Amino acid sequence: PTLPHPSPTGVLAVQKQAMAAGAPGALTRIDSGSTVYRLAMGKADRAAGTPMDADRRFRVGSVTKSFTTVVLMQLVAEGRVDLDAPANDYLPQALPDDRITVRHLLNHRSGLWDYTNDMFYHTVPGFEAVRNKVFTYQELIDLSTAHAPTNQPGAAYSYSNTNFVVLGQLIEHTTGMSMGTQYEQRIFKPLGLKNTSYVHPRTTLTGSYARGYVRDDDTTLPLVDSTEQTASWAQSAGAVISNSADLNRFFAAVVSGGLVPPAQLREMMSLVPVNADGTQSYGLGLRGRTLSCGVTVYGHTGTVQGYYTYAFTTADGKRRVSSMANTSNNGTVNTILGGTLEAAFCGTDPT
Numbered sequence: 556p557t558l559p560h561p562s563p564t565g566v567l568a569v570q571k572q573a574m575a576a577g578a579p580g581a582l583t584r585i586d587s588g589s590t591v592y593r594l595a596m597g598k599a600d601r602a603a604g605t606p607m608d609a610d611r612r613f614r615v616g617s618v619t620k621s622f623t624t625v626v627l628m629q630l631v632a633e634g635r636v637d638l639d640a641p642a643n644d645y646l647p648q649a650l651p652d653d654r655i656t657v658r659h660l661l662n663h664r665s666g667l668w669d670y671t672n673d674m675f676y677h678t679v680p681g682f683e684a685v686r687n688k689v690f691t692y693q694e695l696i697d698l699s700t701a702h703a704p705t706n707q708p709g710a711a712y713s714y715s716n717t718n719f720v721v722l723g724q725l726i727e728h729t730t731g732m733s734m735g736t737q738y739e740q741r742i743f744k745p746l747g748l749k750n751t752s753y754v755h756p757r758t759t760l761t762g763s764y765a766r767g768y769v770r771d772d773d774t775t776l777p778l779v780d781s782t783e784q785t786a787s788w789a790q791s792a793g794a795v796i797s798n799s800a801d802l803n804r805f806f807a808a809v810v811s812g813g814l815v816p817p818a819q820l821r822e823m824m825s826l827v828p829v830n831a832d833g834t835q836s837y838g839l840g841l842r843g844r845t846l847s848c849g850v851t852v853y854g855h856t857g858t859v860q861g862y863y864t865y866a867f868t869t870a871d872g873k874r875r876v877s878s879m880a881n882t883s884n885n886g887t888v889n890t891i892l893g894g895t896l897e898a899a900f901c902g903t904d905p906t
């Protein structure tokens with residue numbers, strides 16, 4: 556089906572609403588065939604008064620999970636990892652349940668508790684306690700397995716950062732190489748993603764970037780500048796830094812088979828509904844969103860202190876959008892920002 560034209564005015568309306576709800580700034584880039592829309596407003600740096608622009612780098616949070624999945628699926632294609640084998644076959648230290656398969660980690664059905672539930676129960680104190688900390692994968696996994704599982708392996712979908720921390724440990728243990736090197740050699744370099752990096756545990760962003768501001772649980776308190784952090788609590792579940800152009804190029808490459816062979820791509824894009832009306836789904840390290848005009852788009856969302864991200868593509872890679880608002884712990888902003896998908900793919904314009 557041919558898509559409606561993108562609505563740049565619809566994107567601007569969404570970004571304006573996100574700012575009214577507390578985001579210091581927002582940016583969106585749409586690549587639609589050879590047409591590019593770059594839309595930004597508000598501030599990239601509140602203290603300096605620097606205006607936002609659509610090319611600035613930012614922390615992409617869980618969009619990292621799609622990068623980690625590409626590395627893993629390349630290992631599957633190379634015959635080095637079997638999706639349906641017990642994850643314990645590939646780990647230095649066993650998970651409590653041998654029935655957890657590699658696939659369960661990729662589709663959030665392992666039942667492993669998400670340690671961030673405890674870590675960030677109180678948003679700003681939790682963040683301040685870890686922002687300069689460096690964790691090993693095992694330390695994060697141990698925080699999770701101190702809790703009972705949320706479900707039996709395979710029995711239910713339960714989103715958990717722990718799954719992708721285990722996958723980071725699995726990839727490093729299997730290849731003997733760091734995640735950073737794997738991202739660089741298997742994705743960043745081949746695709747020429749010059750604005751994408753994995754600098755864990757370095758805390759600073761380089762080049763032209765947006766600062767991020769996390770909101771306190773007491774919303775009467777000022778925003779906290781959360782730009783510099785090790786992101787070691789997230790690592791292979793959320794520590795990639797990128798920009799809208801690179802994310803759009805990445806997801807186009809994923810769905811057009813430029814990064815993983817057809818068999819593995821089919822597995823990644825096999826979506827299982829995860830909400831009541833089926834408009835939200837999950838494949839392997841990929842979220843699916845079915846929009847009002849009937850199109851299902853593939854990609855991932857991201858939430859890391861100071862940054863909300865949406866990065867999605869059509870199944871054929873012809874139209875992609877990446878949006879970011881530089882605040883977090885503000886569900887209203889996060890929901891509003893999701894409206895850029897409707898504007899970009901369905902031409903929806905609330906004005």
Ligand SMILES: C[C@@H](NC(=O)[C@@H](C)NC(=O)CCCC[C@H](NC(=O)C[NH3+])C(=O)[O-])C(=O)O
Pocket residue numbers: 615616617618671675676677678679681716769789792793855856857858859860861883884885
């Ligand atoms: C949901 C999202 N997941 C991710 O991006 C991962 C990396 N982030 C999280 O799990 C949220 C960590 C806390 C953020 C903090 N929240 C709190 O501290 C809440 N008390 C904040 O909002 O900055 C996704 O997959 O789309």
